[in-house]
Amino acid sequence: MNGGGEVTPNKSANGVHDAKVMGVGSISNKELFVRADRIDLKSLDIQLEKHLSRVWSRDRTEAPRQKEEWEIELSKLDIRYVIAHGTYGTVYRGAYDGQDVAVKLLDWGEDGFASNAETAALRASFRQEVAVWHKLDHPNVTKFVGASMGTSELKIPPSNSANNGDYTSIPSRACCVVVEYLAGGTLKQYLIKNRRRKLAYKVVIQLALDLSRGLSYLHSRKIVHRDVKTENMLLDTHRTLKIADFGVARVEAQNPKDMTGETGTLGYMAPEVLEGKPYNRRCDVYSFGICLWEIYCCDMPYPDLSFAEVSSAVVRQNLRPEIPRCCPSSLAHIMKKCWDANPEKRPEMAEVVKLLEGIDTSKGGGMIPEDQASGCFCFSTSRGP
DSSP states (O other), X not given: OOTTOEEEEEEOTTSOEEEEEETSOOXXXXXXXXXXXXXXXXXXXXXXXXXHHHHHTHHHHSOOOOOOTTBOOGGGEEEEEEEEEOSSEEEEEEXXXXXXXXXXXXXXXXXXXSOHHHHHHHHHHHHHHHHHHTTOOOTTBOOEEEEESOOTTOOBOOTTSOOSSOOBOOOTTOEEEEEEOOTTOBHHHHHHHTTXXXXXXXHHHHHHHHHHHHHHHHHHTTEEOSOOOGGGEEEOTTOOEEEOOOTTOEEOOSSGGGSOSOOSOTTTSOHHHHTTOOOOTHHHHHHHHHHHHHHHHTSOSSTTSOHHHHHHHHHHSOOOOOOBTTSOHHHHHHHHHHTOSSGGGSOOHHHXXXXXXXXXXXXXXXXXXXXXXXXXXXXXXXXXX
């Protein structure tokens, strides 16, 4: 052995090899010696497998832990069919204790790529986010019903057939979130449906106010959504907008340097986020500005550019969506303030709410003026703020 040490065998009377590392002292009082060529690897594998099995099943074998106030009773949850597929899992339509709900099943670590440590980190993050979300109560934030860290009792109908009594198996480490079901679909779907007709100005302002009030509430609770986009906004049957999908939301750090990394969706991401710089809640304000343009125009920002081109142009060339000349100056002013390249110059969402509340919609001002049949398709040539 290098370093002056030496391993020598010494067989005891009972046939067990003791081990002693010469020059570094005894390992035990009995000076247990080990011969590497005589280790029973198969036996060690079996022991290791048993140990890991005990570790994975510890939650089931230990005394029942205290139930979190946000935990649901899975026996009351009835999952019916798939309504959407997300980044980490699948969203189902269902019912919980008689209430229509959407169930997001988060399937981490079952794809063979995520390590146990990565899965544990995701579950810990999930627990923290749920602990924050379940305390939120605002008419423009999707109502949280409950969640579960385990899914062993869930029955999921297969997505390729009707509920005929057959159910798919549930990954052992999956988690689920249950929220109110909103029948109006996403804001993105609503805007696509109205792409040709456009929206009346009063509808534009109503949707913008709903979104701004929801974000202002979140920011007042020190929560940064980090993925504000029209796909993550839901509508109820009365066209009330509610913020959804808190998959990447987090409590705002006291030090902005603690919040870094590209989190969000290209096209909506603030320049500081695209560059990987420290950021704060003002990144949501930038994203809101893009959403406001999208609500007004019922169109996609940067439709002809690739993700890489958008990322580069937003940071280096100050690229922003083109504001139509028919857009009222009061609304254009809000867009420009919100998507300013300098986060410090962007308004707080509470200020945005007041600016929107001060807009007069009685005389029209949308992409389709109330006294005309055709829309306004005259865009300005300016591509910056």
